[in-house]
């Protein structure tokens with residue numbers, strides 16, 4: 001069946017096209033000196049892990065827990081992201097409000113603190129990539145995505161592969177974006193920058209603790225929050241078909257063990273000496289799942305039950321919700337369905353619908369302005385097709 005026939009009247013593609021009619025496209029007169037992106041004819045086949053993004057049916061979306069309302073919210077969110085891109089193709093956690101049409105976004109921008117351009121540009125492109133769109137996908141946002149990816153690749157350190165200012169938070173997020181762009185587009189010109197970013201990330205690990213911290217090769221053991229972005233970036237690289245050293249991911253389990261808490265080791269803390277928290281448990285559980293933890297392991301049951309008990313707290317923390325929803329989605333069953341139902345309602349109800357801020361979400365705890373809150377919330381509502389669940393539906397709910 002052709003893709004066009006599979007798209008329903010409320011498909012994301014249709015919503016995107018409708019929203020884009022109201023949006024004035026940016027001008028693309030200046031061609032960058034070195035365009036790391038390919039033309040349609042060069043691309044390689046899309047890996048299986050990315051297939052659901054580009055060819056999902058309406059039935060698959062609904063079976064996975066999504067709906068017309070979640071797709072409408074995602075379409076509005078990526079429209080907001082496109083409208084808040086910088087002229088040079090990057091995004092900025094602070095600068096995202098410089099071209100606003102009114103004051104509705106600015107009311108929430110003061111929390112950003114800095115631009116974090118590499119991380120911000122990753123926040124900008126990741127929801128497009130999760131929705132199944134790349135710089136090779138014909139559509140209203142093709143050039144938005146292309147310009148974001150070009151900015152990332154052109155601002156990569158050519159010697160080390162480092163992305164961003166040196167903060168591993170930034171590098172991990174930007175690596176994830178390049179890896180997923182390579183995976184979904186199959187564009188061979190993205191392979192070298194993505195692979196170099198993976199190599200820098202691997203080299204930056206603390207050899208003894210298996211963790212990552214604010215800067216590369218830290219003298220400190222690391223923390224769970226920084227580790228989460230690195231481990232998931234490596235996972236994106238692996239699924240995209242890039243070379244990922246299995247020893248690095250294996251060693252990261254050492255750090256996770258050092259911060260695991262609870263009766264069964266299913267809760268996680270920020271650092272070895274601190275106590276468990278819902279946010280760090282969400283990160284730890286997701287990393288454990290992608291590290292091969294069994295669905296019926298006591299630590300899995302303990303971690304997910306703890307997250308389920310803290311769902312109200314999760315609705316106040318975009319970051320926690322982003323990780324926890326992925327962890328819940330990986331294990332189909334009643335616990336996931338209950339989580340999804342409440343989360344969907346909270347996110348759809350809280351999306352801003354008026355003015356320039358339409359499609360965005362107000363920053364909450366641990367946010368870096370509306371760019372981060374909108375990106376991570378859109379990705380949370382794209383959980384139904386960003387990745388396949390890691391475990392089958394036969395798992396019993398705890």
Ligand SMILES: [Zn+2]
Nearest residue numbers: 100105356357
């Ligand atoms: Zn705005």
